[in-house]
Amino acid sequence: ASKALGGNRFAFYSSAMNQRAERRLALEVKLRQAWSDGRFHVHYQPKFDVASLEMVGLEALVRLHDEEEGDIPASEFVPLAEEVGMIKKIDLWVIEKACDEVLSCGGGEVPIKQLSVNISPGHFVGDELYDELASILERTGFPGDYLELEITESVIGTQSTDIHQQLQRIRSLGIEIAIDDFGKDYSSLSRLKQLPLNTLKIDRSFISDVCETQDNATIVSTIILMAHNLNLKVVAEGVETPSQYAFIKQHNCHSFQGYLYAKPMAIEGIVALVKKAGLAS
Numbered sequence: 001a002s003k004a005l006g007g008n009r010f011a012f013y014s015s016a017m018n019q020r021a022e023r024r025l026a027l028e029v030k031l032r033q034a035w036s037d038g039r040f041h042v043h044y045q046p047k048f049d050v051a052s053l054e055m056v057g058l059e060a061l062v063r064l065h066d067e068e069e070g071d072i073p074a075s076e077f078v079p080l081a082e083e084v085g086m087i088k089k090i091d092l093w094v095i096e097k098a099c100d101e102v103l104s105c106g107g108g109e110v111p112i113k114q115l116s117v118n119i120s121p122g123h124f125v126g127d128e129l130y131d132e133l134a135s136i137l138e139r140t141g142f143p144g145d146y147l148e149l150e151i152t153e154s155v156i157g158t159q160s161t162d163i164h165q166q167l168q169r170i171r172s173l174g175i176e177i178a179i180d181d182f183g184k185d186y187s188s189l190s191r192l193k194q195l196p197l198n199t200l201k202i203d204r205s206f207i208s209d210v211c212e213t214q215d216n217a218t219i220v221s222t223i224i225l226m227a228h229n230l231n232l233k234v235v236a237e238g239v240e241t242p243s244q245y246a247f248i249k250q251h252n253c254h255s256f257q258g259y260l261y262a263k264p265m266a267i268e269g270i271v272a273l274v275k276k277a278g279l280a281s
């Protein structure tokens with residue numbers, strides 16, 4: 001009997017593995033097809049100043065609409081795009097598209113204080129990123145000092161010799177650097193001081209139960225305090241409730257994004273928000 005059970009178990013695991021491999025393959029095919037058909041697009045999530053509630057920034061987020069499945073979550077296809085070597089061209093396309101769309105939303109001027117874009121760790125392996133960014137700024141006419149790159153802790157965690165130099169060159173274009181999902185992975189705190197960084201973005205997982213879990217409350221208030229002491233700006237991501245907002249306000253977090261005030265939306269939605277705020281003609 002136990003042999004039969006073992007056999008079944010093997011069959012179960014192997015079919016689960018097959019399903020995962022099949023899904024992965026199907027998704028890779030969809031990614032490649034979407035790229036050649038030009039079916040990626042960009043959504044923008046507003047960031048607000050905590051004290052004034054003024055809209056101060058936008059985060060550009062890549063979107064993939066699939067005819068059969070509807071929207072495929074970025075959390076599912078971005079890691080695969082990283083694995084199969086497609087993320088660099090996707091990221092650069094997103095940045096250029098976002099620069100274009102945000103500029104035209106403001107009638108040729110940037111209608112907000114900052115546009116943030118996500119950049120995968122792989123971009124820092126070579127040293128082409130600086131040139132790529134410089135030419136995007138040139139092609140679009142987007143002013144570098146309105147752009148911010150969101151990088152992950154894994155990038156600053158590497159003891160890679162040239163990461164400091166790469167970030168410095170990028171900063172020389174006026175572009176600012178934020179650490180995304182801060183606190184989620186290991187980060188060398190001494191690197192935060194050494195590297196030319198501007199902003200820490202507190203990971204959504206700490207914000208989501210900041211009011212229920214004392215540990216998370218401690219982590220969030222400590223990160224905010226540390227950012228103030230290191231002269232970094234600090235952003236809370238994933239603010240969904242008034243009590244989460246009240247918490248970060250009480251602890252003097254600078255800005256936030258989250259479903260409480262605005263979900264990611266197409267540029268048309270941003271145009272309407274900018275008009276409403278009276279920032280564009």
Ligand code: C2E
Nearest residue numbers: 061062074075078091094118119120238239240257258259
């Ligand atoms: P991220 O950079 O940390 O982006 C924030 C994510 O949190 C977005 O998910 C956003 O929609 C979501 N979010 C914002 N506020 C809330 C909230 O109040 N509640 C909840 N539940 N979620 C909230 P999204 O767009 O699905 O992106 C997931 C991740 O995919 C991003 O996390 C980022 O790591 C990656 N990603 C997205 N676009 C790009 C891109 O153009 N390039 C690269 N390399 N990665 C990207």
Ligand code: MG
Nearest residue numbers: 059118150180
């Ligand atoms: Mg981000």
Ligand code: MG
Nearest residue numbers: 180181201237
């Ligand atoms: Mg984030």
Ligand code: MG
Nearest residue numbers: 181203204237
């Ligand atoms: Mg996140």
